[in-house]
Amino acid sequence: MNAEVSVTQPKRISLNQTSDSRIEPLRKRSGLLAEYWYVGAMGRDVTNAKPVSTVVMETRIVLWRSKAGTVSALRDRCAHRNTMLSEGYVNNKKNCIVCPYHGWEFDEEGDCTKVPSENWEGKKRNNRSIESFPVIEKDGLIWLWMGLEKTPDPEKTPFKLPYYNQxxxxxxxxxxxxxxxxxxxxxxxxxxxxxxxxxxxxxxxxxxxxxxxxxxxxxxxxxxxxxxxxxxxxxxxxxxxxxxxxxxxxxxxxxxxxxxxxxxxxxxxxxxxxxxxxxxxxxxxxxxxxxxxxxxxxxxxxxxxxxxxxxxxxxxxxxxxxxxxxxxxxxxxxxxxxxxxxxxxxxxxxxxxxxxxxxxxxxxxxxxxxxxxxxxx
Ligand code: FES
Ligand SMILES: [Fe+2]
CATH class of the missing domain: 3.90.380.10 (Naphthalene 1,2-dioxygenase Alpha Subunit; Chain A, domain 1)
Known part of the structure; x- marks a missing residue:
């Protein structure tokens, strides 16, 4: 045992890197290793009260849960001025996430559904969507499809946890x-x-x-x-x-x-x-x-x-x-x-x-x- 190690479970992860756009994120440098399901969070940590931020392959993702219980995952980066959406809040009535900066809203598919400064609200206006990730919640874990191919390969499924709930x-x-x-x-x-x-x-x-x-x-x-x-x-x-x-x-x-x-x-x-x-x-x-x-x-x-x-x-x-x-x-x-x-x-x-x-x-x-x-x- 080593007493120096303190194990924490931070919600937010520091990447300790600059935002040098010439460096491709790990997701793009991983070849076909990106074309799999990866765990982004534990199910118990994703609620409808507050969005959760996580990083998978140097890609920051925001997760939240709807009132009905389904989990959504979007790039944690507003289409407007790239603020982290995870610092915003979830609108439970509309099941959307609201950016903390200028109040743009994004639904579970990543479509921008409201821009307060333009005084409109609706679906699929302009080219302002952000990337969404397929999600599977299984055995207490939230799995995210990280493939650049947006449709998950049906041959690849999240790893089944043995003797879970038995x-x-x-x-x-x-x-x-x-x-x-x-x-x-x-x-x-x-x-x-x-x-x-x-x-x-x-x-x-x-x-x-x-x-x-x-x-x-x-x-x-x-x-x-x-x-x-x-x-x-x-x-x-x-x-x-x-x-x-x-x-x-x-x-x-x-x-x-x-x-x-x-x-x-x-x-x-x-x-x-x-x-x-x-x-x-x-x-x-x-x-x-x-x-x-x-x-x-x-x-x-x-x-x-x-x-x-x-x-x-x-x-x-x-x-x-x-x-x-x-x-x-x-x-x-x-x-x-x-x-x-x-x-x-x-x-x-x-x-x-x-x-x-x-x-x-x-x-x-x-x-x-x-x-x-x-x-x-
Ligand atoms: S940065 Fe998100 S609404 Fe402006
Ligand atoms: Fe060991």
């Missing part, structure tokens, strides 16, 4: 947000990487065991699937609290394009277990907002888990915040030059899929393949 089946769930100072590929790798857990999270999650771990790593067209063949793995608190019966453990770490990781730990025949899903939203090159959803099935422990499990998980994430910030500092000073071990195969697989998409799917597509790997923890 209290009756014995699953609890909570979600947290953390702002990391690093880029998506490195973070996704961190969330799936086992070797660092015995170093960075020693005493918290997994201790050095001097054991060999056999692993299967598979790359498909759009995922990297990792299975650890180590049923006697001991996880920091699992031994004492989660797995008192010492049931055999199954552990898989999966990555799904472009930015989702799913880590499963199951004990016995899924009698108990927990699943950690992280979806990483790029804010700018070296800033990423990570939405983590933790589902847990711990038997009777579930009743008290809300009081200690979020604290425990946050402490582990704090250690990752520190180490990935360290890495980012080094990468800012000099470009990446990585040497890899067999355990890093999953990193290489993930990087290859993301790079290929970022490059517009040109050149040779990373082939689907499976590798058997061994490494030591």
């Amino acid at each position: 209290e009756k089946e014995g699953w609890g769930n909570f979600q947290i947000i953390n702002d990391f100072e690093n880029e998506v590929t490195n973070l996704v790798e961190n969330f799936m990487d086992v070797p660092h857990t015995v170093i960075v999270h020693s005493g918290w999650f997994r201790n050095r065991a001097h054991k060999k771990v056999k692993t299967t790593m598979e790359r498909t067209d759009n995922s990297v699937l990792v299975t650890y063949h180590q049923t006697d793995d001991v996880i920091g608190f699992a031994e004492r609290v989660v797995n008192p019966k010492k049931l055999p453990l199954f552990h898989t770490d999966n990555f799904y394009m472009p930015n989702n990781t799913r880590v499963d730990y199951g004990f016995g025949d899924n009698e108990r277990g927990f699943v950690i899903v992280s979806t990483s939203t790029p804010i700018s090159d070296m800033k990423t907002r990570v939405y983590t959803s933790i589902s847990y099935k711990l038997g009777l422990l579930n009743f008290g888990a809300k009081s200690w499990l979020p604290w425990y998980v946050q402490n582990i994430i704090n250690q990752d915040l520190v180490i990935t910030r360290n890495q980012a500092q080094s990468l800012r000073e000099e470009p990446a030059n990585y040497k890899s071990t067999p355990a890093d195969t999953l990193h290489v697989f993930i990087e290859s899929l993301r790079k290929w998409e970022e490059g517009g799917r040109k050149g040779r597509q990373p082939r689907a393949m499976t590798k058997e790997i061994e490494f030591w923890i």
Whole structure:
């Protein structure tokens, strides 16, 4: 644990950059990585009382909820003098957002519907619309389609959160947000990487065991699937609290394009277990907002888990915040030059899929393949 890290959940994100119009926003520099759904906010943070501002791929977006409950997303930039609309207010009767500067109004499609200085009100007057974003609210998260192609690709859907809203089946769930100072590929790798857990999270999650771990790593067209063949793995608190019966453990770490990781730990025949899903939203090159959803099935422990499990998980994430910030500092000073071990195969697989998409799917597509790997923890 590192006490220096204070984790906040700011509504507004500072991009720390100048408004140099020659620099294209990350959304335009990301190639086909933009053509996906990204989480822009948690559903509980978007209300009809006040607009919310968020940044995805250096694109500032304003979100609000209508009285009927639907969420709208527009560029947070008034067509008139480019003021941020999120500092304005929502007119609930008309379901529109009102600019705080000269009072122009925009509906949920981004059409300008009122200009007080011209004394008119209506729909689609002049060329004063602002960009709107398709929105899907699912499993407590607000997903935004960031594609430059305005119609979402039906093959690409928001990542489904496993065991969300399954209290009756014995699953609890909570979600947290953390702002990391690093880029998506490195973070996704961190969330799936086992070797660092015995170093960075020693005493918290997994201790050095001097054991060999056999692993299967598979790359498909759009995922990297990792299975650890180590049923006697001991996880920091699992031994004492989660797995008192010492049931055999199954552990898989999966990555799904472009930015989702799913880590499963199951004990016995899924009698108990927990699943950690992280979806990483790029804010700018070296800033990423990570939405983590933790589902847990711990038997009777579930009743008290809300009081200690979020604290425990946050402490582990704090250690990752520190180490990935360290890495980012080094990468800012000099470009990446990585040497890899067999355990890093999953990193290489993930990087290859993301790079290929970022490059517009040109050149040779990373082939689907499976590798058997061994490494030591
Ligand atoms: S800047 Fe928005 S109405 Fe003038
Ligand atoms: Fe970690």
